[in-house]
Amino acid sequence: MTKKNVATFAAIHLGSELISLKIIEYTNLNKMNVLEEAVKRVRLGEETFKSGKISFSTIQTICDILNGYKRLMTEYGVNKYVLQATTAVREASNQTFFINQIQVKTGLKIEVVDMPREIYTKFTSVIRTLGLYEKQAAGKGILYLDISSGGLGIVYFKDGAIKYQQNLHIGVVRIKEAFDRNQRSSVHFSQALDEYIASNIGPVKQEMGKEPVDYLVLTGSETKLILKMIDKTYCPNKVAKLEAAKFSAFYDRVRKLNIPQLIKVFNIDEESAEMVLPSIILYQQLLNITPAENIIVPPDRFIDGMKVLYVAGVKDKKFINKLTEMRLSLVRSIGERYHYDPDHAKATEKFAMVIFDSLKKSQGLDEQARLLLRAASNLHDIGKYVCLRSHTAYSYRLVNSTDIMGFSNQDKRIISLVTYYQGSLLSEHRMVDRPFVEKEILPLVAKLAAILRLADALDRSYRQKIRDCQVEVKGNELLVKVKSKEDLALEEWTFNNKANLFEAVFGLMPVIERG
Numbered sequence: 155m156t157k158k159n160v161a162t163f164a165a166i167h168l169g170s171e172l173i174s175l176k177i178i179e180y181t182n183l184n185k186m187n188v189l190e191e192a193v194k195r196v197r198l199g200e201e202t203f204k205s206g207k208i209s210f211s212t213i214q215t216i217c218d219i220l221n222g223y224k225r226l227m228t229e230y231g232v233n234k235y236v237l238q239a240t241t242a243v244r245e246a247s248n249q250t251f252f253i254n255q256i257q258v259k260t261g262l263k264i265e266v267v268d269m270p271r272e273i274y275t276k277f278t279s280v281i282r283t284l285g286l287y288e289k290q291a292a293g294k295g296i297l298y299l300d301i302s303s304g305g306l307g308i309v310y311f312k313d314g315a316i317k318y319q320q321n322l323h324i325g326v327v328r329i330k331e332a333f334d335r336n337q338r339s340s341v342h343f344s345q346a347l348d349e350y351i352a353s354n355i356g357p358v359k360q361e362m363g364k365e366p367v368d369y370l371v372l373t374g375s376e377t378k379l380i381l382k383m384i385d386k387t388y389c390p391n392k393v394a395k396l397e398a399a400k401f402s403a404f405y406d407r408v409r410k411l412n413i414p415q416l417i418k419v420f421n422i423d424e425e426s427a428e429m430v431l432p433s434i435i436l437y438q439q440l441l442n443i444t445p446a447e448n449i450i451v452p453p454d455r456f457i458d459g460m461k462v463l464y465v466a467g468v469k470d471k472k473f474i475n476k477l478t479e480m481r482l483s484l485v486r487s488i489g490e491r492y493h494y495d496p497d498h499a500k501a502t503e504k505f506a507m508v509i510f511d512s513l514k515k516s517q518g519l520d521e522q523a524r525l526l527l528r529a530a531s532n533l534h535d536i537g538k539y540v541c542l543r544s545h546t547a548y549s550y551r552l553v554n555s556t557d558i559m560g561f562s563n564q565d566k567r568i569i570s571l572v573t574y575y576q577g578s579l580l581s582e583h584r585m586v587d588r589p590f591v592e593k594e595i596l597p598l599v600a601k602l603a604a605i606l607r608l609a610d611a612l613d614r615s616y617r618q619k620i621r622d623c624q625v626e627v628k629g630n631e632l633l634v635k636v637k638s639k640e641d642l643a644l645e646e647w648t649f650n651n652k653a654n655l656f657e658a659v660f661g662l663m664p665v666i667e668r669g
Contacts, residue, residue, distance in 0.1 A: 302374060485528075
C-alpha cells in the first residue's frame with residue numbers, strides 16, 4: 155500500500171468475552187491493511203448476565219486493557235478511533251456509570267450498540283466478504299446466523315433483498331447461565347438444551363418454514379471451534395465450506411455426549427465445551443427448519459464490520475448506498491408482513507423525497523434524516539393491518555416493537571413517531587393517549603412528519619394519479635407542481651387540509667398547482 159492518501163484509525167470492540175483492537179491503514183475499502191491486532195479475554199458477559207451489572211474490579215481490568223490499547227494507538231500515531239460495546243455493556247444496569255468511568259480513566263468514549271445494529275455491523279462485513287450484494291447472489295436463498303454471547307441474529311437474504319430478520323436473546327453465555335453446573339454435567343443436558351432452544355425459536359420456524367435456503371452462513375464466537383472439531387485442517391482466516399450432511403452427522407454424535415464426555419472426546423477445556431454445545435444444537439435446529447445443502451463460515455467478526463463501515467463511510471459512498479437499499483429492502487419486507495399497499499408506499503416515498511430534497515440544504519437535513527423518512531414512508535400505513543380506525547396509533551406500536559436491522563433504537567423511535575404524527579397534529583406538550591416526543595428529537599420528528607403528511611396526501615386515492623411532481627421554495631411558499639390527466643380533487647383537498655403542520659414547522663405555506 156502506497157503512503158499517498160493513506161489514513162489510519164483504530165477499531166476497538168468491547169464484547170462479552172473479548173476486548174479486541176485493530177489498527178487499520180487504508181486508502182479505500184479495497185485497500186485496507188491491519189497494522190496491529192490485539193485480543194484480551196474478559197468475563198464481562200458472564201458477570202453481567204448473572205448479576206445484572208459490571209463490578210468495580212472488572213471495570214478496572216477493562217480500563218487497564220484500554221489504556222494499553224491507547225498506548226499502542228499512540229505508538230502508531232493513530233488519533234481516530236471507534237470504540238463500541240455490545241451485549242454485556244448494553245444490558246448492564248450500571249451502564250451509565252460504567253461509560254463515565256471508562257471515559258474518566260482512559261479518555262476514550264464508548265458507543266453502546268443495540269442488537270439490531272450489532273447484527274447489521276457484522277452482516278456488512280459478511281456480505282462484502284462473500285459478495286452477497288453483487289449480481290451473482292441473485293436467485294440464491296441465504297440464511298445468515300450469528301450467535302454471540304448474548305444473542306442470536308437471523309437474516310434471510312434473497313435476490314439482493316433482506317426478506318426476514320429477527321434477533322433473539324439466546325446467546326451461548328445466556329444459554330449456559332440458564333443451567334447450573336450440575337445440570338450441565340447431567341446425561342440429560344443435551345436433550346434439555348435441545349428442548350430449551352426449540353422453545354425459543356418457534357416463531358422463526360413459522361416464518362422460515364417455507365422459504366428456500368441454498369446456503370447457511372454461520373458466524374459467531376464458537377463457530378471456529380466447531381469447525382476445528384469437525385475438520386482438523388480448518389484454516390480460521392479463510393472462508394470455510396461444509397456440507398450440511400457432514401454437520402448433521404457431527405451433531406448426531408455430539409448430542410449423545412454430556413459436558414465431561416465432550417471434553418474428553420474432543421480434547422477441549424470445560425469452558426469451551428459449555429460454550430460450544432449450545433451453538434451446535436442451535437445451528438442444527440435451524441438447519442432442520444430450512445434445509446440447506448451447504449454451510450459457509452466466513453472469518454468475519456464484529457470488529458471487521460466496524461472496520462468496513464468506518465472506511466466505507468469515509469471512502470466508498472457507492473457501497474454505503476448499496477447498504478442503504480439493503481436496509482430499506484428489510485423495511486419493505488416488514489411492510490409486506492403487515493399487508494401494506496406497495497404502490498401507495500412507493501408513491502408516498504417518491505413524493506416525500508422530492509419535497510425533502512427541496513428543503514434539505516436550507517433546513518440542515520442530512521442523509522440519515524432522508525433514510526428515516528424513506529423508512530417511515532413505507533411503514534406509515536402498516537397499522538391498518540390491525541385497525542383501520544386508529545391505524546396511525548398501531549403503525550407507531552408495530553414499528554416501535556419491531557427490530558429493524560441497521561437502525562438504532564433511536565432511529566426506530568423517530569420512524570415510529572413520524573408514522574404516528576403524519577396522521578395527526580403534533581404538539582410540544584404531552585397529550586392523553588398520544589406518544590410523547592422528547593425535546594431533543596422533536597424538531598426532526600416534526601419536520602419529517604410534516605413532509606410525510608403532504609406526500610401521503612398526494613396519493614390520497616391510492617391510485618397513483620400524479621405522474622410527475624416538482625417542488626421549489628418560492629418566497630414564503632412551498633410550490634408543489636404536479637402533472638396528471640385525472641381528477642385530483644381528493645388529493646388537492648387533502649393536501650390543503652394537511653398543510654397546517656408543514657406551515658407551523660417550516661414557516662412555508664404549501665401550495666399545490668397542476669402543471
